[in-house]
Amino acid sequence: MLTSAQCFKKYGTPSTDNPYMVMWDVPSILEIGVIPKKIYCNKDLVIPLSKAFQNLIHTGHVNELKTWDGCFNVRKKRGGSTMSLHSWGVAVDMNAFSNCFGCKPTLSPGFVKCFTDAGFDWGGNWRKPDGMHFQLKSI
Ligand SMILES: [Zn+2]
Numbered sequence: 001m002l003t004s005a006q007c008f009k010k011y012g013t014p015s016t017d018n019p020y021m022v023m024w025d026v027p028s029i030l031e032i033g034v035i036p037k038k039i040y041c042n043k044d045l046v047i048p049l050s051k052a053f054q055n056l057i058h059t060g061h062v063n064e065l066k067t068w069d070g071c072f073n074v075r076k077k078r079g080g081s082t083m084s085l086h087s088w089g090v091a092v093d094m095n096a097f098s099n100c101f102g103c104k105p106t107l108s109p110g111f112v113k114c115f116t117d118a119g120f121d122w123g124g125n126w127r128k129p130d131g132m133h134f135q136l137k138s139i
Pocket of ligand 1: 086
């Protein structure tokens, strides 16, 4: 699983002017439901995230996406001392209202597969589940 140490090594100190960060103008064919028009994220996230969105749209699971809860956010991991992978814009949160940290995740296996097939790990499988959270498997 991708660690903050690997992100530090590849991307350096997280900040808004980190050269790896881009304002991704989401293609209009992917702007369905609550998928945002623009996402400030790591450039390494753009291809996997567009694949995941395409998977959501093609399978109809996009209807399950109720809230987009963000990508880039420089902060510590919830309940931890290391930096969250959101600090480098390589993680996204969705449907936070029904997939809170430590709660039983509610996302369907089909929805989760749209992301895992596109190169993401899902926080809902963790010992302390973070069901809203998907992060790149590797960078
Ligand atoms: Zn998250």
